Amino acid sequence: MGLKGIVSRRKTxxxxxxxxxxxxxxxxxxxxxxxxxxxIMDGNGRWALKRGLPRTVGHQRGVSSLREVVHLxxxxxxxxxxxxxxxxxxxxxxxxxxxxxxxxxVEYAAKECDELKQNGVKVRVIGRVEGxxxxxxxxxxxxxxxxxxxxxxxxxxxxxxGARWEIVDAxxxxxxxxxxxxxxxxxxxxxxxxxxxxxxGLPDPDLLIRPAGEFRxxxxxxxxxxxxxxxxxxxxxxxxxxxxxxQALVHYQRRERRFxxxxxxx
Ligand code: IPE
Ligand code: IPE
Ligand code: MG
Numbered sequence: 001m002g003l004k005g006i007v008s009r010r011k012t013x014x015x016x017x018x019x020x021x022x023x024x025x026x027x028x029x030x031x032x033x034x035x036x037x038x039x040i041m042d043g044n045g046r047w048a049l050k051r052g053l054p055r056t057v058g059h060q061r062g063v064s065s066l067r068e069v070v071h072l073x074x075x076x077x078x079x080x081x082x083x084x085x086x087x088x089x090x091x092x093x094x095x096x097x098x099x100x101x102x103x104x105x106v107e108y109a110a111k112e113c114d115e116l117k118q119n120g121v122k123v124r125v126i127g128r129v130e131g132x133x134x135x136x137x138x139x140x141x142x143x144x145x146x147x148x149x150x151x152x153x154x155x156x157x158x159x160x161x162g163a164r165w166e167i168v169d170a171x172x173x174x175x176x177x178x179x180x181x182x183x184x185x186x187x188x189x190x191x192x193x194x195x196x197x198x199x200x201g202l203p204d205p206d207l208l209i210r211p212a213g214e215f216r217x218x219x220x221x222x223x224x225x226x227x228x229x230x231x232x233x234x235x236x237x238x239x240x241x242x243x244x245x246x247q248a249l250v251h252y253q254r255r256e257r258r259f260x261x262x263x264x265x266x
Contacts, residue, residue: 017243024246028076032253034206036080038228039069040220043212043236050236056100061238063108067115068241074119074153076249080202081155084220088128088162102136105159109143116143120152126198127161128169154202161198163222170196199224207252209245211237229255 044058051057066083073081086101116123123144129137140159173196177183183192194200204224210216213234217225231248233240256263 017241020243021246024243024250027250027253028246029253030076033076033078033249034252035078035203036082036205036207037073037078037248038082038084038205038208038221038225040084040208040210040218041066041237042084042210042214042218044238046212047236047238055097058236058238059101059104063104065237065240067112069245070116070121070153070155071119072242072245074121077152079154080205081153082126082158082199082205082221083155084158084161084218086127086159086161087219088160088165089219102133105136106139109139113143113146116147116155117150120150121147121155122150122153123147123155123157125159126156126166127159128165129160131160156199156202158220162219163217164219166198167223169198193223197223204228207231207248209233209248211235211240211244227257227259229257 041062044062045055046058047061048055048058069083070081085105090101091098125140125144129140132140140157170193174183174188174192178185178188199221204226205221205228208221208225208228208230210230210232211234213232215232221228229252231251233244233248235244
């Protein structure tokens with residue numbers, strides 16, 4: 001196929017994407033959008049391997065997907081988006097891949113900062129930032145500081161994040177308060193625990209999206225996902241775009257959330 005053919009095919013598929021997007025948007029009720037969407041950005045390695053490319057290329061392409069999902073969340077006025085970027089278990093990967101990912105976070109913090117600010121995005125890093133190399137933690141802290149006035153969307157970036165560690169850290173902080181007499185053990189309830197998690201002050205996710213087809217949490221937001229609706233799609237994260245995100249929202253709006261109660265009307 002000549003260049004003309006390729007260009008016209010791309011134009012056709014772009015036009016189709018816009019049509020799909022418009023159609024999906026018309027199915028969404030803006031008054032019932034999730035207040036918090038969480039995404040496990042998985043499948044980068046498989047995306048690259050399928051193309052005979054190094055896994056690192058998949059990670060690079062994954063950044064574009066994150067950009068699209070951040071834009072769309074801000075556009076739709078979804079107030080909070082949490083994105084799982086690196087787990088406390090991901091240190092088990094080969095050192096070259098880990099170091100590539102760390103460099104990618106530094107690059108992301110530098111390159112995306114202006115656009116995030118322009119879009120009113122406030123970045124908040126959740127995870128054990130102190131366990132990262134100084135150049136990575138500094139870049140991440142700088143991004144948080146630079147974007148702190150963002151009013152449109154809170155972007156929780158989970159880096160060196162593990163939900164079990166998050167709960168351990170919360171228990172330690174609560175125990176410390178009890179020990180120093182600032183908190184009576186009788187006062188410890190779900191709200192107190194929630195207030196000591198990395199996500200303190202934010203609503204729990206209404207929707208969790210897991211691309212790449214795995215039906216597991218991989219140590220993500222264990223406490224906060226107690227009543228979250230799950231959406232699993234086989235689409236690999238680097239292929240995940242606006243249409244996929246809108247599809248997840250349409251599915252979410254079809255769900256009947258009961259929180260342990262009964263079906264409406266019963
Ligand atoms: C997700 O993609 C990125 C991180 C965990 C950092 P993966 O690298 O896990 O991709 P797969 O699961 O091997 O395809
Ligand atoms: C979850 O993906 C972590 C991130 C996306 C950052 P993994 O690829 O690490 O999860 P498992 O190993 O398949 O459970
Ligand atoms: Mg994976």
